[in-house]
Amino acid sequence: MRTFADWAFCGAAVEERRIDYDYRRNNRLLIMKNVPTGVCRQCGENYFKPDVLKRMDQRYHDIVDRIQKPE
Numbered sequence: 001m002r003t004f005a006d007w008a009f010c011g012a013a014v015e016e017r018r019i020d021y022d023y024r025r026n027n028r029l030l031i032m033k034n035v036p037t038g039v040c041r042q043c044g045e046n047y048f049k050p051d052v053l054k055r056m057d058q059r060y061h062d063i064v065d066r067i068q069k070p071e
């Protein structure tokens, strides 16, 4: 199993946190609340687990599909 520590490119410790993340895609902005993320203590870089990224992607499509669905 991969831990957050495996992701840090700089090799520093990564702290697990929940953040509100601005998910931007195709000029749309979606605020993702309480997103689990790893934050590097050295460079402040954010790391997301693949399943978290997938969930944000699905949420994005859910919302966009609903908006664009014709009546």
Ligand SMILES: [Zn+2]
Pocket: 008, 009, 010, 011, 012, 040, 041, 042, 043, 044, 045
């Ligand atoms: Zn780092």
